[in-house]
Amino acid sequence: MQIELKIAMNQHLFIKDPEGSELGRKILFHAVEMIQLNGFEDFTFKKLAKNIGTTEAGIYRYFENKHRLLTYLTAWYWSWLEYQIHIQTKNIKDPKSKLKIVIMILMMKSTSEAQSLHINEQKLHQIIITEGAKAYLTHHVSEDNKIKLFKPYKDLCASISNIILENNKNYTYPKSLASTIIENSHLQVFFNQNLPSLTDYSSKKNDKEIISFLEHLVFSCLKIS
Amino acid sequence: MQIELKIAMNQHLFIKDPEGSELGRKILFHAVEMIQLNGFEDFTFKKLAKNIGTTEAGIYRYFENKHRLLTYLTAWYWSWLEYQIHIQTKNIKDPKSKLKIVIMILMMKSTSEAQSLHINEQKLHQIIITEGAKAYLTHHVSEDNKIKLFKPYKDLCASISNIILENNKNYTYPKSLASTIIENSHLQVFFNQNLPSLTDYSSKKNDKEIISFLEHLVFSCLKIS
DNA sequence: CAATACGGATAGTATTACTATCACAGATAA
DNA sequence: TTATCTGTGATAGTAATACTATCCGTATTG
Numbered sequence: 247m248q249i250e251l252k253i254a255m256n257q258h259l260f261i262k263d264p265e266g267s268e269l270g271r272k273i274l275f276h277a278v279e280m281i282q283l284n285g286f287e288d289f290t291f292k293k294l295a296k297n298i299g300t301t302e303a304g305i306y307r308y309f310e311n312k313h314r315l316l317t318y319l320t321a322w323y324w325s326w327l328e329y330q331i332h333i334q335t336k337n338i339k340d341p342k343s344k345l346k347i348v349i350m351i352l353m354m355k356s357t358s359e360a361q362s363l364h365i366n367e368q369k370l371h372q373i374i375i376t377e378g379a380k381a382y383l384t385h386h387v388s389e390d391n392k393i394k395l396f397k398p399y400k401d402l403c404a405s406i407s408n409i410i411l412e413n414n415k416n417y418t419y420p421k422s423l424a425s426t427i428i429e430n431s432h433l434q435v436f437f438n439q440n441l442p443s444l445t446d447y448s449s450k451k452n453d454k455e456i457i458s459f460l461e462h463l464v465f466s467c468l469k470i471s
Numbered sequence: 472m473q474i475e476l477k478i479a480m481n482q483h484l485f486i487k488d489p490e491g492s493e494l495g496r497k498i499l500f501h502a503v504e505m506i507q508l509n510g511f512e513d514f515t516f517k518k519l520a521k522n523i524g525t526t527e528a529g530i531y532r533y534f535e536n537k538h539r540l541l542t543y544l545t546a547w548y549w550s551w552l553e554y555q556i557h558i559q560t561k562n563i564k565d566p567k568s569k570l571k572i573v574i575m576i577l578m579m580k581s582t583s584e585a586q587s588l589h590i591n592e593q594k595l596h597q598i599i600i601t602e603g604a605k606a607y608l609t610h611h612v613s614e615d616n617k618i619k620l621f622k623p624y625k626d627l628c629a630s631i632s633n634i635i636l637e638n639n640k641n642y643t644y645p646k647s648l649a650s651t652i653i654e655n656s657h658l659q660v661f662f663n664q665n666l667p668s669l670t671d672y673s674s675k676k677n678d679k680e681i682i683s684f685l686e687h688l689v690f691s692c693l694k695i696s
Numbered sequence: 697c698a699a700t701a702c703g704g705a706t707a708g709t710a711t712t713a714c715t716a717t718c719a720c721a722g723a724t725a726a
Numbered sequence: 727t728t729a730t731c732t733g734t735g736a737t738a739g740t741a742a743t744a745c746t747a748t749c750c751g752t753a754t755t756g
Contacts, residue, residue, distance in 0.1 A: 262702095269703070285610030290743065304703060306745070376608055383601055385510030387665045400668045418671065419684045422659060425669040426688070429658055430651050437650060440612045443625045444650040446643065459644045463651070466691040487733090494734070515712065526735065531714070701754075712743065717736100724731075 251362045253325045258393040259318040262308050270308055271364040272298045277315055282369040286316060286377040313384070317395050319365075320381040323374050324398035326367065327351060328405050333358050341412035342470060348406055349460050352431040353453050375432045403428065414468040423467055427460055434459065476587045478550045483618040484543040487533050495533055496589040497523045502540055507594040511541060511602040538609070542620050544590075545606040548599050549623035551592065552576060553630050558583050566637035567695060573631055574685050577656040578678050600657045628653065639693040648692055652685055659684065 252265065264270030276297050281289050291305040291312060298304075309315040330351045335344045350356040354371045361367070382396060390396065406424035410417060417423070434456045437444040447455040465471070477490065489495030501522050506514050516530040516537060523529075534540040555576045560569045575581040579596045586592070607621060615621065631649035635642060642648070659681045662669040672680040690696070 267702075288610060291745085292743075301704065301706085302744090303705085303746085307703080311744075376610075379604055379608065382666065383604065383661070385513060385601075391666060396666060400666070403669050419680075419687070420671065421668070422662075422670045422672070422681075422684050423688075425658070425662055426651075426655050430655065433650070433654055434647060436608070437647075441607065441616060441621060441625070443646070444628050445647045446645065447647070455644075456647075459647050462644070463648075463688070463692055466694070467688055469691070492733070516714085517712075526737085527714085528716085528736085529734065532734085536713075697756100699754100699756085702752085704751080705749085707747085707749105709746080710744090713741090715740080716738085718738105719736080720734085722732085724729100726727100726729080 251326075251329070253322055253329070253362075255318065255321060255325075256394055256397065258395060259314065259321055260309055261306075264308050264318075265364075269298070269300060269304065272300075273305060273308055273315075274319075275364045275366075278319065278366055278369050278373065281316075281319075281373050281377065286312075286373075286380060313381075316377060317381045317390065319370060320374060320378050321395060321398045322365065323370050323378070324402045326362070326370075328398065328402040330356075330358055331402075331405055331409075335409065341409065342465070344409045345413055345464060346461060348409060349427065349431070349457055349464070352428060353435070353457055353460075355453065355457070375436050378432060379429070410464075410468065413470060417468055423464065427464055430463075431456070431460060476551075476554075478547055478554070478587075480543065480546060480550075481619055481622065483620060484539065484546055485534055486531075489533050489543075490589075494523070494525060494529065497525075498530060498533055498540075499544075500589045500591075503544065503591055503594050503598065506541075506544075506598050506602065511537075511598075511605060538606075541602060542606045542615065544595060545599060545603050546620060546623045547590065548595050548603070549627045551587070551595075553623065553627040555581075555583055556627070556630055556634075560634065566634065567690070569634045570638055570689060571686060573634060574652065574656070574682055574689070577653060578660070578682055578685075580678065580682070600661050603657060604654070635689075635693065638695060642693055648689065652689055655688075656681070656685060 255263070255265075262270065264274050273294065276294055277289070280294060280297065289312060291309075292302050295302045295305050309318065331348055334347050334351060334356060338344050338347065347356065354368065357367065382390070382399075384390070403421055403424045406428070407420040410420040410423055434445060434447075435453065438447050438450060438453075438456060442450065445456075446459075449455070480488070480490075487495065489499050498519065501519055502514070505519060505522065514537060516534075517527050520527045520530050534543065556573055559572050559576060559581060563569050563572065572581065579593065582592065607615070607624075609615070628646055628649045631653070632645040635645040635648055659670060659672075660678065663672050663675060663678075663681060667675065670681075671684075674680070
């Protein structure tokens with residue numbers, strides 16, 4: 247059984263809904279391929295158009311500019327993560343197990359059967375590791391925030407925050423700890439792959455130690471052994 | 472007494488040493504002003520040249536491109552931080568106090584008397600919060616790493632890592648924890664200023680709670696009460 | 697049948713990110 | 727003293743980027 251997944255996206259993230267047409271879906275698919283392969287700076291709408299077989303103007307009918315497309319992809323990713331957390335923890339009683347599942351999902355070691363057809367989640371995860379922070383590290387973050395572009399991130403953070411509080415209802419900084427483990431789960435992978443002397447992991451391929459580090463960090467903060 | 476501070480920079484960070492000439496120092500000074508004011512994306516060599524009263528070609532004699540200039544500024548910042556940690560902890564015996572000083576320095580709440588004449592450390596700190604990660608979050612991070620552009624970051628991380636081990640010599644991930652608190656000290660400030668619902672702080676202006684969060688995190692990991 | 701949506705094709709502009717060349721003034725070295 | 731080197735200014739030019747605009751055909755729908 248293949249369950250298709252459709253995530254509702256904020257209207258301001260696009261001009262025309264890319265999931266609603268063939269060309270739109272091609273844009274998403276090829277954008278993910280290209281950004282993952284050569285990075286966001288090298289990525290241009292002209293190259294994307296050429297890859298798809300359409301024109302630059304064709305892409306601009308869907309997205310205002312490439313930064314908005316990146317914001318779209320990150321928003322999609324946050325929503326997808328929150329959905330994963332929701333379905334994979336809903337039948338779990340033990341709060342500690344829930345938190346471990348959250349970390350596994352953040353590290354992409356656990357995916358439910360539901361898949362998106364035109365967005366490759368593994369490749370998108372790789373994009374988020376390197377480019378995700380660029381979606382909000384801008385001079386226009388406040389305007390973007392006003393039109394709710396980062397709502398999926400906040401919702402994800404709130405979900406994880408609640409699971410943190412289930413583990414220790416007296417913990418003072420549940421949201422800060424949530425944003426810390428979200429960002430740090432990406433950063434530690436990036437460092438392990440590219441600047442390993444900023445970490446202590448013995449293997450570049452295996453993420454077990456990163457997971458162990460993150461679990462230790464979270465459970466230490468929450469005083470759970 | 473004014474103590475001037477001169478930081479030795481990797482030769483690959485520039486074409487001509489900007490600290491060695493009047494124009495070079497103007498480039499650094501105005502680059503910091505401009506990037507802090509309007510962000511790195513808006514910053515161009517043409518605008519910088521106009522602000523200084525020189526030409527675009529004049530800037531290119533000092534830096535290959537604007538990304539390399541950003542890398543220069545971040546490298547300078549890491550070196551400066553490590554120096555601050557060195558002098559401000561050298562007479563401290565208690566490892567826990569040392570670690571608290573490290574956190575204060577990362578949060579720019581503690582500066583020694585030595586100052587740089589043409590680089591404003593407070594403004595540079597603001598730049599690092601928003602733009603610092605962009606220095607390494609690139610497709611060419613490995614090549615940049617090969618020519619040692621990130622050595623100051625690694626040295627800083629190693630210094631903090633050693634102080635962590637002084638607190639708990641059995642802790643398994645001292646460098647990972649060091650890179651975590653470095654990056655997170657910036658991120659939590661950014662979130663507090665721009666996306667506060669990702670945090671739990673009550674004041675946008677006061678960093679006390681961020682410091683308290685970071686201290687709790689570190690000392691929990693190290694099992695120190 | 698008319699209206700509208702979708703997308704292909706072409707053109708054009710301002711800005712960005714450089715590269716190259718020439719000229720000149722002041723310091724230094726032979 | 728003359729030659730040279732260094733630092734900077736001035737000007738020009740190019741390829742690519744990041745858009746914007748217009749036109750036009752085709753498919754869908756009401």
